[in-house]
Amino acid sequence: MSTNDAKDATPITLRIQRGVPQHAAAVMAYAVPAEAAASLLDGLRWVRTHVDDTLAFRYACINANACKECMMRLDGKTVYACTARLEAGGDYAVAPLPNKPLVRDLMTAIAPAKERLFNGDEDDEH
Amino acid sequence: MAEEMNATLTIPIEALSAEAFAPYGWTLGQPPSPTATEPSFSNPFTDFWHAHAFQTGASGQVEFLWVNYRDTRRDIGVLEVHHLTEQAIVPLTGDIIQVVTLDDAPDHDTTPSGLRAFRVPVGLGICMRPGCWHTTRAIGTAATCLMVTRSSTTVDLVGHLQQGLPAGRKLTHSTARAFTARLTLSDPLFAAALADIARTATETSMTLPAPLILDTDVLVIGAGGAGMSAAIAAAETGARVLLADRSLIGRGGATIMAQMTVAVALGEQTEDHWTHHYQDTLAAGRGLCSEPLARILCEEGVQAIRLLDSWGVGWARADGHLTQAHAPGHDRPRCVYVDYLNTGPAVAKTLRAQVAHTAGVQRVGELVVVDLLLDAERVVGAVALHLESGDFVLVRAGASVIATGGLTRLYKRNSASLNMGGDGFALALRAGARLLDMEFVQFFPIGHLAPRLVGFDPIMWDPFRYKLGGKLLNRDGVEFVERYGNANEGGKYTTTRDAATYAIIKEVEAGRGSPAGGAYLSFRHVPETTLRAAFGPIIGRLAAAGIDLTQQMIEVAPIAHYHMGGILVDTDLATDVPGLYAAGEAVGGANGANRLSGNAITEAVAFGLRAGRSAAGSTATLTRLSDQALQAAAAPVIERSSSPANATARPNYAALIEELQTIMQLHVGPFRNDAGIRHALAAIATLRDRAGPGIPPGGAQDPVRLDALDLRNMLLVAESVARAALARTESRGAHQREDHPAQDEAWTLNQTIAWRDGQWALATQAVDRLPTVSAAPDVLTPAERQA
Numbered sequence: 001m002s003t004n005d006a007k008d009a010t011p012i013t014l015r016i017q018r019g020v021p022q023h024a025a026a027v028m029a030y031a032v033p034a035e036a037a038a039s040l041l042d043g044l045r046w047v048r049t050h051v052d053d054t055l056a057f058r059y060a061c062i063n064a065n066a067c068k069e070c071m072m073r074l075d076g077k078t079v080y081a082c083t084a085r086l087e088a089g090g091d092y093a094v095a096p097l098p099n100k101p102l103v104r105d106l107m108t109a110i111a112p113a114k115e116r117l118f119n120g121d122e123d124d125e126h
Numbered sequence: 127m128a129e130e131m132n133a134t135l136t137i138p139i140e141a142l143s144a145e146a147f148a149p150y151g152w153t154l155g156q157p158p159s160p161t162a163t164e165p166s167f168s169n170p171f172t173d174f175w176h177a178h179a180f181q182t183g184a185s186g187q188v189e190f191l192w193v194n195y196r197d198t199r200r201d202i203g204v205l206e207v208h209h210l211t212e213q214a215i216v217p218l219t220g221d222i223i224q225v226v227t228l229d230d231a232p233d234h235d236t237t238p239s240g241l242r243a244f245r246v247p248v249g250l251g252i253c254m255r256p257g258c259w260h261t262t263r264a265i266g267t268a269a270t271c272l273m274v275t276r277s278s279t280t281v282d283l284v285g286h287l288q289q290g291l292p293a294g295r296k297l298t299h300s301t302a303r304a305f306t307a308r309l310t311l312s313d314p315l316f317a318a319a320l321a322d323i324a325r326t327a328t329e330t331s332m333t334l335p336a337p338l339i340l341d342t343d344v345l346v347i348g349a350g351g352a353g354m355s356a357a358i359a360a361a362e363t364g365a366r367v368l369l370a371d372r373s374l375i376g377r378g379g380a381t382i383m384a385q386m387t388v389a390v391a392l393g394e395q396t397e398d399h400w401t402h403h404y405q406d407t408l409a410a411g412r413g414l415c416s417e418p419l420a421r422i423l424c425e426e427g428v429q430a431i432r433l434l435d436s437w438g439v440g441w442a443r444a445d446g447h448l449t450q451a452h453a454p455g456h457d458r459p460r461c462v463y464v465d466y467l468n469t470g471p472a473v474a475k476t477l478r479a480q481v482a483h484t485a486g487v488q489r490v491g492e493l494v495v496v497d498l499l500l501d502a503e504r505v506v507g508a509v510a511l512h513l514e515s516g517d518f519v520l521v522r523a524g525a526s527v528i529a530t531g532g533l534t535r536l537y538k539r540n541s542a543s544l545n546m547g548g549d550g551f552a553l554a555l556r557a558g559a560r561l562l563d564m565e566f567v568q569f570f571p572i573g574h575l576a577p578r579l580v581g582f583d584p585i586m587w588d589p590f591r592y593k594l595g596g597k598l599l600n601r602d603g604v605e606f607v608e609r610y611g612n613a614n615e616g617g618k619y620t621t622t623r624d625a626a627t628y629a630i631i632k633e634v635e636a637g638r639g640s641p642a643g644g645a646y647l648s649f650r651h652v653p654e655t656t657l658r659a660a661f662g663p664i665i666g667r668l669a670a671a672g673i674d675l676t677q678q679m680i681e682v683a684p685i686a687h688y689h690m691g692g693i694l695v696d697t698d699l700a701t702d703v704p705g706l707y708a709a710g711e712a713v714g715g716a717n718g719a720n721r722l723s724g725n726a727i728t729e730a731v732a733f734g735l736r737a738g739r740s741a742a743g744s745t746a747t748l749t750r751l752s753d754q755a756l757q758a759a760a761a762p763v764i765e766r767s768s769s770p771a772n773a774t775a776r777p778n779y780a781a782l783i784e785e786l787q788t789i790m791q792l793h794v795g796p797f798r799n800d801a802g803i804r805h806a807l808a809a810i811a812t813l814r815d816r817a818g819p820g821i822p823p824g825g826a827q828d829p830v831r832l833d834a835l836d837l838r839n840m841l842l843v844a845e846s847v848a849r850a851a852l853a854r855t856e857s858r859g860a861h862q863r864e865d866h867p868a869q870d871e872a873w874t875l876n877q878t879i880a881w882r883d884g885q886w887a888l889a890t891q892a893v894d895r896l897p898t899v900s901a902a903p904d905v906l907t908p909a910e911r912q913a
Binding site for chain 2: 023026028049055061063065069080085103109
């Protein structure tokens with residue numbers, strides 16, 4: 001691989017499940033330039049600055065795969081958004097983790113109960 | 127193609143009000159005005175009142191239509207209009223979004239202007255004037271509505287829909303038109319918008335419930351290495367601690383991103399003493415280190431790093447002792463680490479487990495401190511935004527410790543996490559504390575530039591250079607650092623960060639940079655067996671990414687990595703505002719004009735432990751503020767941090783943050799000059815105007831609100847860096863002025879900056895010296911000398 005490979009300019013399509021708890025989810029499609037989305041996280045960040053800044057997803061370390069906060073579903077598989085590679089022209093389904101309580105869009109409640117402000121009900125839920 | 131698809135006009139969704147909707151028609155169902163002359167009646171069993179007198183506008187019957195709206199698309203492609211008649215819509219089973227405009231553009235290819243979108247909740251309705259272009263969207267899955275219209279209007283529309291008449295063709299009574307541009311409602315999911323609008327409506331029309339108050343002895347802001355260390359130390363004195371982080375506990379921040387080196391004079395690899403480490407730290411700092419703080423780093427760092435070892439961090443060991451690597455700027459091998467590239471994650475995980483085992487620490491993630499609260503010039507707590515719920519909470523604290531790390535997110539090219547926008551500096555400035563040497567931003571010379579690598583930290587090549595040396599080459603494959611006053615590296619890693627950054631940028635300026643605008647880093651001379659022995663699984667991950675280091679060079683360039691400046695503190699880590707402490711990278715002074723490799727984690731833990739103890743010790747005799755006094759102090763902060771921005775005109779704050787990063791990189795980056803810094807200051811002021819004073823209220827984990835809060839902090843902190851950089855008219859360490867290229871001994875001074883009553887105040891002061899600590903041998907005990 002070299003940095004000067006001819007770039008495939010076909011945009012990537014991200015079909016992102018969006019919504020908040022207690023309301024029906026919707027899937028929104030976003031076209032993202034292939035060169036702006038080497039990783040899924042890059043693509044999501046591009047959407048926020050260029051198309052739609054209301055899209056919510058969780059991350060901290062950006063590209064280092066250190067914080068482990070950016071877990072979500074890509075085409076039905078659980079991935080870290082920062083390490084999931086996207087291909088030019090690809091059409092991808094992006095969704096929040098199915099087994100965690102939804103907070104907003106791709107954000108789920110992943111913190112341990114004892115590291116959250118309101119954790120009194122946690123034991124009853126699980 | 128991408129551009130065409132993204133030529134998008136976004137329309138914010140507004141709450142319905144009679145005033146806002148007046149140009150388009152009337153709202154139905156809102157309580158009658160007390161001065162209304164139309165009939166109304168109220169008794170305990172019934173209220174009724176006149177809502178609107180419907181006008182058909184032409185002959186023909188009024189018609190009641192039953193409409194099921196199932197269109198939940200966010201994109202708006204077609205609008206319709208009725209030229210003569212009014213039309214009313216009353217949602218019965220679910221809220222709807224009504225999109226309207228009065229723009230009667232003759233050409234159907236023209237994007238209509240003035241589009242607005244209103245949420246019409248069940249219980250209310252709207253009646254549109256003739257000539258109001260409109261379309262309707264359901265929220266969720268469907269909404270059944272009662273429509274009042276005129277029957278011939280409906281006949282026209284049905285004809286249009288069934289016959290597929292060309293868009294824009296004028297029918298007798300109704301018209302529809304389609305657009306080639308993409309119009310899209312601002313919040314893609316109406317449900318999310320609904321939650322926000324409901325919140326806005328609540329906040330503007332009702333008295334807010336009093337925010338939750340959390341009580342603690344010590345509030346620690348930031349749960350990286352410094353914050354977790356401070357929390358442990360404070361709690362061990364018996365204090366109650368609230369450890370808050372805007373991200374998750376122990377996951378955000380810089381500590382977890384550390385790739386390798388932790389400098390500390392353990393004397394495991396070779397004989398050493400903290401005074402040697404101290405001398406190296408002072409030399410790297412080029413005359414500006416606060417010597418008392420540097421001493422704490424080097425001396426107490428020994429115990430701090432041993433403590434981490436005792437907690438099972440897993441420092442690399444060989445031959446019965448800890449392995450210590452020799453990093454640039456150190457006089458001997460001094461840096462412990464955890465393989466492979468795992469130092470930061472291991473330190474974070476160890477501290478996180480230790481915090482969990484420490485009684486008295488309440489850990490709260492997703493809590494971003496918005497401002498500190500003062501009473502009688504003492505910090506008595508904070509206003510925080512609980513991201514998980516979207517609610518403000520108040521913290522009543524005897525003392526507070528800022529452990530929010532540095533500010534490298536201010537730069538376009540950085541190794542920062544999302545949390546490194548300088549929050550703590552903004553908090554300190556607004557609380558009246560002074561900051562020190564803000565102009566000194568360390569650029570890490572060999573940040574990864576190309577080819578694009580996914581899932582690796584951009585500072586990953588640092589450990590490769592520690593272990594394998596490597597060669598820094600220009601476009602022509604020639605080593606070049608010695609051209610800029612450095613020793614030839616001879617296959618080793620010897621050039622300090624400020625010097626290597628200077629050399630790479632100058633080489634690129636001379637037209638000898640690599641294709642992507644940096645330098646080449648080569649390990650091609652290193653045998654594969656050696657590569658695999660040093661970095662085992664990492665070599666496999668690189669191969670999976672298409673990089674074979676035995677065949678291929680990578681490209682590197684300087685990236686913002688660390689901030690030497692920070693909050694001014696004394697040796698108790700106390701700021702000059704009572705009740706406020708700082709720890710870790712947020713502290714200024716220990717590293718002077720340039721930080722030595724490996725000092726950051728040592729500083730985080732050593733300063734954290736000390737700050738935690740000091741803060742806890744300061745709270746014993748305090749009288750706590752009453753709930754009412756705390757709420758009164760918090761009210762202006764909450765007001766300032768939730769004043770609705772103009773929803774129709776609010777900017778994309780995330781995009782403004784990117785603009786700020788570009789400005790800082792270009793003009794207040796590794797090289798600065800007077801004109802460039804002044805340009806940056808003007809650009810910062812413009813960005814502040816474009817951002818506006820408002821912060822949009824939002825619901826749980828609303829990313830727009832967080833961006834707006836971040837941008838406000840980042841603009842303030844960026845300005846402090848730019849003003850300090852403008853004032854220091856010399857080049858030293860990480861501060862390189864093209865218009866003042868030499869180090870000036872008259873500038874062997876620390877520079878402070880404060881922001882009080884909206885005014886910046888810069889001053890200089892003599893560097894804190896420690897005459898008693900000099901060379902090592904005379905301070906060594908006999909036992910130490912034998913170690």
